[in-house]
Amino acid sequence: MVLLTNQQIGTWKRKRILVGSLLICWLILMFFTPKVPLHSFRHHVFADKRNFMGEIWGWTLFYASVSSLAFGSAYYHLKPDDNRIVWDTLPILIAYSSLFSSFLVERAGERVGLSCLVLLLFISVFSVAYARQVQIEVIICVLVDGRVFNDLRLCLTFQLIPCLVIPVMTVLLPPKYTHSRFWLLATAAHAVSKIEGLADSKIYNFNGYTISGHSLGHLCSALAMVLLTVMLLYRSIRFPRLSELKGHP
Template identity: 50%
Template sequence: MVWMANQQLGGRGKKSRIWGAAFLCWLFLMLITPKIPLSPHNPLFADMRNFLGVPNTLNVISNFPFLIVGVLGFVLSLGGSFFNISLRGEVWGWVLFYAGIASMAFGSAYYHLKPDESRVMWDTLPMMIAYSSLFSSFIIERLGERIGLSCLLSLLIVAVISIIYARTFSDLRLCITFQSIPCIAIPIMTFLFPPKYSHSRYWLWAAGACIVAKVEALADMKIYRANRYIISGHSLEHLCSAIAPVLLTVMLMHRSIRFQRLGDLKGRP
């Protein structure tokens, strides 16, 4: 009994150190990086062509895959027959994730129709809800239902605070840092904590797709010029970002339970 208690305390101490280190890294980045203001110059994209009366056409319609995969995943998560979801807490995480993905299609399309400071939050908020829910689902799988659900609530609160901070202080650093956390933390935690389910490599592939999408966004004009002005890096970012939920959907359809945690048995539906 004493040995088990020490093991549990040791595990909790390790988790606390990880979260503490993550917070210190975030604080350090906020101190050393310059402010990224909201300004009319930020939303100037490489491809601003107009087809059939739709402004920024390709940047708008390239959001359509988010709607398809978001609605499909949302329905399948609620149904529970196609996805291997063993805990009620996981259902909340995945339902909110797919709802956020579907909302991104509308929010991002609305923003790209007329990119400006007043619309950018409609593009950012659904994305941050999706990232929060996805990361909490990953934590539930790796660390347990209780800590995953507490992280879900905390991450959603931080997402809202990040939006308020960006609007109040005209600074996007908190939002950008928040969006980057899952891309960095998921690969690291994949090797630190054992997976409860099989097919865990899909987490790495999804994180990789998100990283590639960020690179495409940064190289917006360079990519647009390289392919002779057919499609911009920003439009490719949308398409590549949509690959991540597709990969995770395939994972949910094919995975199986490798082991059952004692703490999770009470949470089974």
């Protein structure tokens, strides 16, 4: 008991010495080093001046929709039906819209990209409504005589746009940033994911019921996200566009 008490006393003494030493070091640091003012120009100058998110609106919406897709897709796959598929499809279409608009901002200019973002978001919502048997109300309801749609063609067509347009525009329009080949790699991964989804049962039977084509499609889609993220991490401005130089000497 006495030995245990002596050990406890020794431990407390060492702790007090350590705390006292740290306090003295902090006081020396505060009183003998120069101030670091908050309102200083150097305080806001960082070594890495790259814009990680690229064109902020499109990329932010893209990653937000991909994040929400993780929950929406999980909710749908727990009990697949016509009601739950909306929460799986809508985030995908929003992700495509924001991704394609970001590509247009880089290749065709900010005004074109942002205008297409608004238009594509509207088409995304309309595509889901068109496929989900939602009766289009007010003006649209009058134009189509109140019909109820049940057609996936618009959604499928909308998902094929990046596979067709991005490679063509990559060849025709010069890139603003480096590492533009990642656009083609991500597009290829996306195209493969769609093919795997269409061949769901055939792939599942071919590999001995190990993994389905739909599951492989999810993996390829995730690979496309990884490729785009790597592109954003390592790319830099190749050259500014003429529209961005207007107004500058």
